[in-house]
Amino acid sequence: MFKHLFKLIWNKKKQNFLLMSEMLFSFLVLFAVFTLLVYYYNNYKKPMGFEYKNVWVVNYNNAYKATNTDSLTQFYETLRQNLKALPDVKEISFCSDNVPFSQNTWQGSVNYKGNPVGGVNQYTVEDSYKNTMTAELLEGRWFNKGDVAAKNRPIIISSDLKEKLFGNERAVGKLVGDGDQPGHDKNAMKIIGVIQGVKAKGDYAPAGYAVYHRTDTGSFHSLGKIMVQVTPGATAAFEARLYKTLANYMKDSNVEIEHLTSKRKDINYFTLVPMIVLLIVGGFLVINVALGLFGVLWYNINKRRGEIGLRRAVGATGNSVSSQLITESMILATLSLILGTFFAIQFPLLNVFDLPASIYIVAIFCSIGFIYVLVFLCSLYPGKQAAAIYPAVALHEE
Structure with missing residues (x-):
């Protein structure tokens, strides 16, 4: 079955290349976002080291x-x-x-x-x-x-x-x-x-x-x-x-009096600005990839109605047709993630930004999981639509 799916993917390599490029770029952006998130979380869970709630600062x-x-x-x-x-x-x-x-x-x-x-x-x-x-x-x-x-x-x-x-x-x-x-x-x-x-x-x-x-x-x-x-x-x-x-x-x-509680809030907001910017960019990118993936799958279903109808006519079930489309999408995602992981793994190997390797490793796994979930969700509904195609109707249209 996988040999057949790879052959179908290869026959549409130009169309699939653009989709894989979107997934690759999304993975790299998500890797940056998750790296920063994991880094901030690791710092956040460590003790503050002192009690600041009832301490004031006098500037003079x-x-x-x-x-x-x-x-x-x-x-x-x-x-x-x-x-x-x-x-x-x-x-x-x-x-x-x-x-x-x-x-x-x-x-x-x-x-x-x-x-x-x-x-x-x-x-x-x-x-x-x-x-x-x-x-x-x-x-x-x-x-x-x-x-x-x-x-x-x-x-x-x-x-x-x-x-x-x-x-x-x-x-x-x-x-x-x-x-x-x-x-x-x-x-x-x-x-x-x-x-x-x-x-x-x-x-x-x-x-x-x-x-x-x-x-x-x-x-x-x-x-x-x-x-x-x-x-x-x-x-x-x-x-x-x-x-x-x-x-x-x-x-x-x-003379000026400040409260450490207020100063802590201000500096936390300042620290979170890069994270907020990355989240906004990553959010827009994920939405674009999701819409693109959903549109491509929808287009593929309409272009392959004859193929899907023929498969249904020779005995394929609706679930098998749906599974085929979903599996094709997951294979495309896997090929993109293999290349993306190759680039991402260079960060812990080269000790970029002097961060612990565990932060990069966790970010890589989080990014991989997010891409797989996104691709699965985007291909789920088009797969169900393909499973609902009646053989007689599809063959009659052809």
Whole structure:
């Protein structure tokens, strides 16, 4: 039977070539869509790494123009005490501008035994940062006042960077270099803890590599954010009181208060834009392919009424005629998918975009399944119409 079907397909190779080209192009577009969907889903199901619901971000510029470091430190320490005295403030922490869900990014590289890892997010944080963000410490400890006298500059790394550098080995106590530094001299940084990766760019983005540095006496010259953890019942009235406290103390500073919940929604929308565009393009393409496939099958039935009538006259059942048309469509789809899979499988083999191979494999299977379901549904009704052709009527028309 299959030999006969291949012969029929070959006899109409020009017409079938266009149909197979449509299926091939649809598969490649669907492969791109499913790859992005699987990638976003894998990121979404991973833990956020911190608690953002009751955390506000205070943006300010350094209004206190003091060249003396001690005076500057005292200025902001007094501000810290004033803020912590407010009833709905649980914890605060000064930090660098690249707070979660913002567009600010500070990146560098980390060197371990001559193997540099680039694209590492660099954060400058205080001892209170962990409690303010309710971050999860997986290994070692967080910063404390004793780190001031440490021989090597202490750092805390994310779980993703720990896995990249050390695999299953323990990271605490190891020395790494900053940038091109070898990581074994006096300027090496010592890992004192490993923190759960923080998805700082939203639910659908990976946590990425991160290194946390402890603030020092001169850090207030460059810091411009305050993370404020408030009680769950904090109201707009309290936000106004917080703003008034900040504005009165930093009279020449531009103060702005943002909620991490709002920033998370904004950055998620921004991340989903490429996905929405791809879904729209893929949706239109699938509709066009479905209409084209349905039209071609319908046209084939009308052109082959004599053939179908003859088959019915010599004893073929309606179900066998319907099955033949559906099987022909599935064979065409299979030939297109074989070629499409050949191109798609190059992505995991060549490690394109540095994504895990499992994402590409799942996307390939999802695309194959979608094409088969689409072809089957589009050929089902024309197949039933062909099965309903009466032999006498078809032969009489011929």
